[in-house]
Amino acid sequence: MKNIDISNIFNKMADLLEIKGENVFRIRAYRKAAFNIESLGKDISLLTQAELKDIPGIGGDLAGKIEEYLATGRLQAYEELIKDVPESLVTLLKVPGLGPKTVSLLYSRYNVKDIDALERLAREHELKKIPGIREKTETNILKGIEMLKRTSARYPIGKVLPVANDILGYLSGHAPVGKLSAAGSVRRWKETIGDIDILSTSEDPAAVMNAFTRMPDVKEILMKGPTKSTVVLEGGLQVDIRVVDEESYGAALAYFTGSKAHNIRLREIAVKGGLKLNEYGIFREKDSRKMGGAREEEIYEILKLQFVPPELREDTGEVEAASAHSLPHLLELKDIKGDLHVHSNWSDGNMELEDLAEVPIAKGYRYIAVTDHSKGLGVARGLHEERVIEQRKAIDAMNKKLRGFRLLAGIEINIKNDGGLDFDEEILKSFDIVVASVHSGFKQSKEQITKRILTAMENPFVSVIAHPSGRLIGEREAYEVDMEEVLQGASKTGTAIEINAYPLRLDLAEPYIRLAKSKGVSLAISTDSHNSGQFDNMVFGVSLARRGWLEKKDVLNTLDLNRLLIGIKKKRKTGKT
DNA sequence: GCCGTTTTCGGCCCGACTGTTTTCAGTCG
Numbered sequence: 001m002k003n004i005d006i007s008n009i010f011n012k013m014a015d016l017l018e019i020k021g022e023n024v025f026r027i028r029a030y031r032k033a034a035f036n037i038e039s040l041g042k043d044i045s046l047l048t049q050a051e052l053k054d055i056p057g058i059g060g061d062l063a064g065k066i067e068e069y070l071a072t073g074r075l076q077a078y079e080e081l082i083k084d085v086p087e088s089l090v091t092l093l094k095v096p097g098l099g100p101k102t103v104s105l106l107y108s109r110y111n112v113k114d115i116d117a118l119e120r121l122a123r124e125h126e127l128k129k130i131p132g133i134r135e136k137t138e139t140n141i142l143k144g145i146e147m148l149k150r151t152s153a154r155y156p157i158g159k160v161l162p163v164a165n166d167i168l169g170y171l172s173g174h175a176p177v178g179k180l181s182a183a184g185s186v187r188r189w190k191e192t193i194g195d196i197d198i199l200s201t202s203e204d205p206a207a208v209m210n211a212f213t214r215m216p217d218v219k220e221i222l223m224k225g226p227t228k229s230t231v232v233l234e235g236g237l238q239v240d241i242r243v244v245d246e247e248s249y250g251a252a253l254a255y256f257t258g259s260k261a262h263n264i265r266l267r268e269i270a271v272k273g274g275l276k277l278n279e280y281g282i283f284r285e286k287d288s289r290k291m292g293g294a295r296e297e298e299i300y301e302i303l304k305l306q307f308v309p310p311e312l313r314e315d316t317g318e319v320e321a322a323s324a325h326s327l328p329h330l331l332e333l334k335d336i337k338g339d340l341h342v343h344s345n346w347s348d349g350n351m352e353l354e355d356l357a358e359v360p361i362a363k364g365y366r367y368i369a370v371t372d373h374s375k376g377l378g379v380a381r382g383l384h385e386e387r388v389i390e391q392r393k394a395i396d397a398m399n400k401k402l403r404g405f406r407l408l409a410g411i412e413i414n415i416k417n418d419g420g421l422d423f424d425e426e427i428l429k430s431f432d433i434v435v436a437s438v439h440s441g442f443k444q445s446k447e448q449i450t451k452r453i454l455t456a457m458e459n460p461f462v463s464v465i466a467h468p469s470g471r472l473i474g475e476r477e478a479y480e481v482d483m484e485e486v487l488q489g490a491s492k493t494g495t496a497i498e499i500n501a502y503p504l505r506l507d508l509a510e511p512y513i514r515l516a517k518s519k520g521v522s523l524a525i526s527t528d529s530h531n532s533g534q535f536d537n538m539v540f541g542v543s544l545a546r547r548g549w550l551e552k553k554d555v556l557n558t559l560d561l562n563r564l565l566i567g568i569k570k571k572r573k574t575g576k577t
Numbered sequence: 578g579c580c581g582t583t584t585t586c587g588g589c590c591c592g593a594c595t596g597t598t599t600t601c602a603g604t605c606g
Contacts, residue, residue, distance in 0.1 A: 023578085024589090025578070025579080025588085025589055026578050026579090027578090028578085028579095028589080029578035029579055029589095030578075032578090032579085033578085033579090056579095057578085057579065057580095058578095058579085059578065059579050059580075060578095060579095061578060061579085062578070062579085096604090096605090097595090097603095097604070097605090098604085099603055099604045099605085100603090100604095101602080101603060101604085102603075102604090132596090132597070132598095132602085132603090133596095133597090134596075134597065136595080136596055136597085137595090137596065137597085140595090140596090184606090195606095197606085223593090223594060223595075223605095224594090225593065225594050225595090226593095226594095227593080228593055228594070229594095230594095230605095240605095240606080242593090255591090255592095255606095256606085258606080260590095260606070263590075263591090263606095264589095264590055264591095265590095266590090267590040267591075268589080268590075270590090271589095271590080276590090276591090277590080277591085278590085278591055278592065279591080279592070279593095280592090
């Protein structure tokens with residue numbers, strides 16, 4: 001999809017315009033358009049001019065630029081821009097502490113075009129000869145360059161959340177905090193996190209700042225003020241804290257949860273209603289009288305909006321829906337009745353079949369599907385036909401012992417490079433549920449991979465397509481696949497699509513979840529557990545589903561066992577649920 | 578550059594902290 005290309009080019013243009021000192025609102029318009037294109041969820045190259053202009057933040061001019069880029073693969077305005085301002089300056093903006101004004105100064109007066117040149121000047125102590133730059137700034141720039149070199153930009157939420165919880169635990173034990181919460185993208189359950197934001201109330205903010213900056217894992221204090229501090233942890237993760245009064249906690253929580261785009265929308269609505277919204281509360285414009293702010297809910301009430309769950313706060317339509325009081329009733333963890341993708345030690349899991357049900361039963365589930373790999377995945381000790389029959393006997397024996405809970409006999413069947421499956425129909429029909437997935441041939445063309453998955457979905461015994469894009473966040477890109485086609489096929493054949501809850505997968509990605517929902521595709525949220533601890537990953541899948549606006553009715557494994565089995569049989573009979 | 582049940586022109590969110598300065602610009606979120 002060209003969405004990412006166009007989004008990147010608009011973001012880059014925004015950076016360059018900023019260095020040029022252009023109108024800030026024009027710059028914001030480019031960024032907003034870039035963001036909305038990235039989260040569009042459908043292929044921008046298929047839209048008409050009128051449909052382009054329907055995208056929020058895209059008017060006649062940007063629609064024209066998009067069309068030009070799609071038609072020619074180039075953009076005149078962009079090429080003009082980089083004649084004025086070298087493209088490489090964009091990387092300078094990535095140095096923490098270095099903004100457009102300084103970059104512009106460095107370039108226009110000293111011809112600094114990239115990080116190497118900047119670093120050289122700083123090391124030779126030439127930078128501090130520049131008016132407005134002294135010793136401190138020079139050292140900070142060097143530190144910023146170091147930081148940029150060693151830290152990856154964003155971390156998967158699965159790695160960040162435990163750290164955030166540790167910090168919350170530490171602060172409640174070592175600082176005089178009242179209310180305490182993670183905010184920012186952690187609270188919104190974004191799939192990757194840039195930094196951790198912590199918010200607290202306290203009678204003694206200075207003591208909180210001290211405790212925070214003296215936490216055991218702190219490697220460096222970037223900033224320490226009376227109510228706000230920033231540190232870098234061992235390992236490079238940045239953490240911000242902010243302390244406010246009890247009366248401001250709700251407003252501050254809303255503010256620091258973001259997203260920035262969502263906040264801007266709220267403030268615009270406030271301004272239109274003669275109000276002013278900031279992190280301290282919501283105030284009447286004419287006499288500055290405080291109307292609320294202690295509770296987050298108040299902010300939305302006063303703005304006449306439905307309360308927006310943090311997962312939806314991305315300015316992708318939730319403000320409009322909240323205004324019309326038509327937000328979805330989001331799926332909750334307690335709605336989940338089972339897990340449809342679980343491995344035992346019959347293939348590459350480490351759980352005995354006999355122990356498999358223990359954790360799910362404790363969670364209140366009614367069923368899980370045992371979906372070990374099929375023979376094509378040799379590295380994962382995939383099951384051959386004889387082993388399938390053997391395992392089935394073991395599963396049946398287990399089910400005789402279980403009350404109110406069922407182990408479904410399943411398989412994670414390998415989709416071969418030509419779209420065929422590892423087993424023939426005779427074996428396939430013996431399973432309660434068949435989950436199909438791609439584990440090889442990642443380098444195939446988009447057409448081939450798409451065709452492969454479509455072919456697999458045509459099979460009446462395939463109930464779910466697992467980890468549909470194959471991505472591993474920060475480790476492996478998704479294979480090239482036309483996800484819109486796949487979702488269309490899923491809708492046509494009555495096949496469910498998995499939301500894989502493993503934190504490094506989180507696959508299906510969020511824009512496609514919304515698209516799937518709009519096409520009436522059923523989603524299965526599964527942990528792909530290989531050990532008993534991984535059942536807990538369900539919360540990541542549910543949160544991702546919430547970010548995709550899913551409700552209970554959209555999710556296959558919220559069904560009770562009978563309804564689930566009826567659905568599976570229906571596709572087997574008619575090819576469509 | 579976008580947008581409009583007050584508007585097709587004139588708006589467009591708001592504050593903390595730092596560093597280099599004597600009152601504030603730049604950066605960040």
